[in-house]
Amino acid sequence: MFAITVCEVAKENGMDIFRVFDSLNYLPNMLLGMEAAGSAGGVVEAAISYTGDVADPMRQKYSLEYYLKLADELVKAGTHILSIKDMAGLLKPEGSKLLISSLRDRFPDVPIHVHTHDTAGAGVAAMLACAEAGADVVDVAVDSMAGMTSQPSMGAIVACTKGTKLDTDTHTKS
Template structure:
């Protein structure tokens, strides 16, 4: 990941890992709001171009890193959905922080839009500047096509330790 999304800074690492036969996961830093129609810099076209450059460079997995928790649910749905539509076979992982309090909803929206994985934290250590609640994500996805296959009791038993 390059915090400025400057792809030339990533090329050496992408090529080195690829030549060594490794799995290349590149992360893009998310900021702004892709749902704002008047956005001049960090709009959907900006991120789609960035992903296109990374795919051309040879990545195997894309990570979307929302380091400040500004990826709200409708933005997650639009961004992940657009990437999934253009790159149906590219694994997508989404990471956020719960700074705005929308982390659980955003991760559910990302999963429903086609993300293959979303990050969460054990309930007692989640929220605020941490990741959204893993227990809430798992429970919210129960009995849906995106169900994790983990029973809520699993996350409940882990959170009691902390």
């Protein structure tokens, strides 16, 4: 099978973590990719594509229950890491807290990784909320490349966590 061969070659050439996602969260496609990456010996990071607003009760199609059900299936299928892929930067702080704390409660031992784009400008606040709610990893970009369609600012995250329980312990020379 082509997918398995591609994953095997990638693994042989140094790729360790395989983020598997489908932009429409179509589970059969994701399971195919997860199986290929896992069979090659890779670390499987199943990523749920986020849309909508889980904190808005008027939004019913992509509700919290929708994401939790999908996460159940991905964990059951053997993902090593559960990821939220916020391609459009729609994840806001309140939704971040609700989604990540619910995932953390349901899967206390599964690493949670959040990837967002700062398209709407709320990326720093959303990633801080995700970290507070129990995410293990949040993606950021170096300040000069951050914002807009890139990831939130690393410098802003580091500055905002200084002196808190989330302090990155980054030391800089004065």
